[in-house]
Amino acid sequence: SQTIHQWPATLVQPVGSPLSLECTVEGTSNPNLYWYRQAAGRGLQLLFYSVGIGQISSEVPQNLSASRPQDRQFILSSKKLLLSDSGFYLCAWRGQLRLVVGAVNIYGYTFGSGTRLTVV
Amino acid sequence: KQEVTQIPAALSVPEGENLVLNCSFTDSAIYNLQWFRQDPGKGLTSLLLIQSSQREQTSGRLNASLDKSSGRSTLYIAASQPGDSATYLCAVTNAGGTSYGKLTFGQGTILTVHP
Numbered sequence: 001s002q003t004i005h006q007w008p009a010t011l012v013q014p015v016g017s018p019l020s021l022e023c024t025v026e027g028t029s030n031p032n033l034y035w036y037r038q039a040a041g042r043g044l045q046l047l048f049y050s051v052g053i054g055q056i057s058s059e060v061p062q063n064l065s066a067s068r069p070q071d072r073q074f075i076l077s078s079k080k081l082l083l084s085d086s087g088f089y090l091c092a093w094r095g096q097l098r099l100v101v102g103a104v105n106i107y108g109y110t111f112g113s114g115t116r117l118t119v120v
Numbered sequence: 121k122q123e124v125t126q127i128p129a130a131l132s133v134p135e136g137e138n139l140v141l142n143c144s145f146t147d148s149a150i151y152n153l154q155w156f157r158q159d160p161g162k163g164l165t166s167l168l169l170i171q172s173s174q175r176e177q178t179s180g181r182l183n184a185s186l187d188k189s190s191g192r193s194t195l196y197i198a199a200s201q202p203g204d205s206a207t208y209l210c211a212v213t214n215a216g217g218t219s220y221g222k223l224t225f226g227q228g229t230i231l232t233v234h235p
Contacts, residue, residue: 006163032221044209044225059222090163094221108154109211109223111164 002027006091006112013119019078021115023091031093033074035066039087081119089115122147126210126226133200133233141195141229143210148188155184155195156209200233
């Protein structure tokens with residue numbers, strides 16, 4: 001079965017410290033992978049997406065970067081965290097959902113359990 | 121630029137009521153629309169997904185409809201239960217474009233079902 005793992009679940013980091021959040025996917029190959037952020041009182045914002053190894057696209061300019069060293073691994077990083085980087089970070093992959101409606105398989109999103117990052 | 125709006129922002133109902141959550145989007149050129157549930161401090165759980173060619177999807181007590189031409193979707197929850205309390209998010213994937221498969225989310229509806 002297809003699963004997505006994201007860690008850590010919770011992280012408290014001081015301003016100026018580095019960051020590394022990891023996401024891995026099992027049960028699929030060459031998935032499209034995404035990093036979203038949910039800031040307090042705001043909606044979900046797409047940060048990065050990747051359609052393959054080493055291919056990263058950024059949606060918004062920011063203090064963060066992403067890398068995809070392996071097919072099913074997606075990493076979110078920062079060299080120096082800012083207070084504004086606090087939020088709930090979600091990794092997601094887009095692929096065929098395990099459901100069939102009629103005779104049509106559908107491509108949709110599956111999200112990880114998220115990382116709550118607090119920068120102090 | 122795709123924009124997604126959800127109404128109401130919050131809803132509180134007694135247990136057993138049927139309820140409707142609304143979602144509207146500005147660009148009708150979508151690939152599909154997905155409804156998610158988010159419990160406090162948790163990730164997103166996919167509830168229903170409707171392809172652009174479909175009109176509705178059903179799963180248990182949930183029914184989602186899609187009117188692509190008018191840019192609207194509704195999530196109908198029958199016989200609500202306290203366990204349905206959560207934030208419900210609507211998101212669309214645009215067809216084509218350069219942001220491959222990007223999801224655009226609404227702000228969500230916070231649902232509280234009280235016993």
